[in-house]
Amino acid sequence: MIDSVALFSTILSVLLMALPDTLTEIKKPVGLGAQIAETLKIAILEGEFRGGEQLGEHDLQNRFGVSRSPLREAFRELEKLGLIEIIPRRGSFVKRISRYDIEENFPIRAALEGLAAQLAVQKISDETLARMEKALDLMGRAVAAKNINSYYSHHLRFHELFIDSAGNELLKTTLQNLRMQSLWHRFSYQYYQEDLEKSYRVHQEIMQCFQSRDTDPEYLRKLVEHHINMALDSFLHYLEAFERKEGA
Amino acid sequence: MIDSVALFSTILSVLLMALPDTLTEIKKPVGLGAQIAETLKIAILEGEFRGGEQLGEHDLQNRFGVSRSPLREAFRELEKLGLIEIIPRRGSFVKRISRYDIEENFPIRAALEGLAAQLAVQKISDETLARMEKALDLMGRAVAAKNINSYYSHHLRFHELFIDSAGNELLKTTLQNLRMQSLWHRFSYQYYQEDLEKSYRVHQEIMQCFQSRDTDPEYLRKLVEHHINMALDSFLHYLEAFERKEGA
């Protein structure tokens, strides 16, 4: 079995790190609430808190040594990310993730990533294409080395590159949330391992579409969308077999 | 020119009212924060606050007669809805809406409503179909009577019905946000009036697709998506002409 903690740190670092392109930006000064939200976000993604568990304000007050005001702000932030659920006068609870959440998330993400690809293919820069190719190359090496950590990292980067190139900020932020939730789901069922070779071949095809000058944007869109929906199918199929075995 | 206030109350009532189907639910007890958020939401949609205007905590404290805690919670809620922007240590500002916001919003909404239609067509109930037909009928009467208020109301309801039928809660809530923003955009440029007849004809076609037993879901999806993107084109075209006239 893979080392889940190492896998986390690798992928989380890719997902959470500031984009290399925006290194010129000065770090924005944020308050306690944002810092706590970031800490809790990682803690939840890493599985420190179980689904359904209540995030008591008193406990966290002791843990972080701050008052409840910034804590409550952090809760709002986490709710916006879809990681917790705030029930008035009851408290804040880490979301339970079920297969239904995954079934709801993937088709939306598929549709929007497909849209992003369609929008991006007409305006993507040669520089970005080169970066995608580099990411794809690293994905290929990861497949050969059977290094799942590495594959996931570069796979995330690959998608991120063309999503950014779509030039639609609202689409980008919407997808960031969906992708983060998706990652969370994946790690909640970490026993599942994708068929890396198959995934890699599809991304090769996607790359070729981006590079070709006379690509039909509609076709590329369908290709990307289908690829994500297939990943869902594969995952659900695996899950079904697992649950059948478990239930017996 | 149409009476914008009356139009507001009509459309907002449709958009904001609890679904008739959920009348059995007991009203959820909400705190001051949620109430204030609701009030501010309507105030912003109605244009009481200008884009870029700061929502000072002190002023609103006097206006509502509450402390700053629930106010700050309301701000978080409004930020989640995309109506304001919170800049740390600076304050909360009503979002400036430009044509770019609209250009970003519509394609995403189009893609997701198309997806919703595709998902819905295979599982929609006869009861819901009847309701859609009723809404469509009322849309037709509104066109004949040139009653824009009425048309928008039933048009919103029509879309709401098949979105609900998709059976994907995440998709539903995501679209609710996008649709609310879209409505806000529309009212910010309230001089624009859609071609109701053309819109009505498209919806007739959509209705036929939903009713036919051998409809290609992919075709319906494209139809819905295209319809929304056409509305964007029409709007942008109008805006361009308006800006050219204004700029001269």
Next chain:
DNA sequence: GATCATACTATTGTCGACAATTCTACCACG
């Protein structure tokens, strides 16, 4: 007269305390 430093004001950030509500354990009653 322009620019930079500085004091002052206004606004947001954080805190601890009190109020309101919900949850829990216990007890009486059928």
Next chain:
DNA sequence: CGTGGTAGAATTGTCGACAATAGTATGATC
């Protein structure tokens, strides 16, 4: 033994005050 009610504890909701920061106006210096 199960049910309903009540008192207590635990938790969230709200408040007013103080701290920290950003914005503004004033004045000194070149």
